[in-house]
Amino acid sequence: MYEALTSAWASVFYAAVILFALAELLVPAREASRALDRRWSTNIALYLLNMLLHRFLGPLAAIAIGYGALAGEVGLSVWLNAPAWLAVAVGILVLDLWKYVEHRLMHGIPLLWRVHMVHHSDTEVDFTTAERHHPLEVVVGTIGFIAVTVAFGIPPLAVALYALTATIVAVFSHANIQIAGAVDRPLRWLVVTPAVHNVHHSAERVETDSNFGLMMTLWDRLFGTYTPDSPETAARRQLGLEYFREARAGWLDRVLLQPFVPASLLRPERRVEVPGNGRATQPPAE
Template identity: 45%
Template structure:
């Protein structure tokens, strides 16, 4: 709601690039829709690449059993950073509020589905994931092996990952052999609410996943 309110305010006060260029509403709506989803791809990637922000985001990856509830597990501080960043993007471009509302709605539906513990036939999944994120595609993102964790950042549209080189088609160990969650946060106690909320302030002792690969030191603290 904060982002939508900000968009309405900027629109009423003709603030932002779209307003300065006096773009046609429908053109601004369509471009704004895609820019807003690109923002979510970008901020998601930043949360993985910046060590301090990864400490906030890794709560989402701690879940060893990815399902619909995983989509709802985010640290409050992560949400604050995301909302503040979104408001800045909306201000710079002057994205219409309706673009934000519809993009957020579709992204939420797709995100819930992509986190669901369901299997879609490959013959169906393959054409869908050319445009939208699918459960199989996003499940790779929750792999415990870091090169796969740092992939498939898309929320609604999948082509951002293809265009920016972060797309992984299949897990190296196969879906059955892929380990989910984060090594170092696997005890039942780690999943209690107090531990999850304090997780950004805890040291992450990295234990290599089943596939041997160098670990990014930025994610070991």
């Protein structure tokens, strides 16, 4: 089953992309104010670069997952003294909790924020933003994921199911789609909806440093980092980072160099011209 789920990942990903791209055309939550060709070309290029990177990191991940399958002495099934299905369920929870912790670390540690801010520098948010990650962040994230998989002996089936589900939710939560409140309110108790994640992409630091969950809102609610949204606040919310608003800042070469912009130009108390990158006003983390 694990092999079947692994091979199905690409099909699931592209199906989700097509579905939510069509939904954005039919029921958009916000009108795009920037040319899609520039944003999409950069985000898709980052996706392709990271796919190539995954080809090199894939064997390491496979070894880690295989270790999880063979970890009869230290795996979740042994620790829990529970049936396989419960070990899979707990494994999924552990992985999602780790992604929550990792996301908080990305915002809280200046060095990690430098690579993660590429994701937040998108001044519009749609389904392509889900794949807007600097290659350095992909490396860090993969190493962390492997470490957690090995440390807890997470079953391969849990890893595969989590990868499939988290992929769908990530594209969904970034999609620029309008969901009726009667549907969104109960749904956000289970998963991260576009309205919930839209808060996280705010230009306001107090909002950006909240709603860290990748798949479930459980962790934000449990650890006090959940910020609710409303149509009123969503209507006036500005997205992205204040210091990466110039059109040229969205080109692929500039995006890849964003982690190396001097820290002195990214301070909230200074309004300075960043060469090719707009004005520095208020970063969400430093």
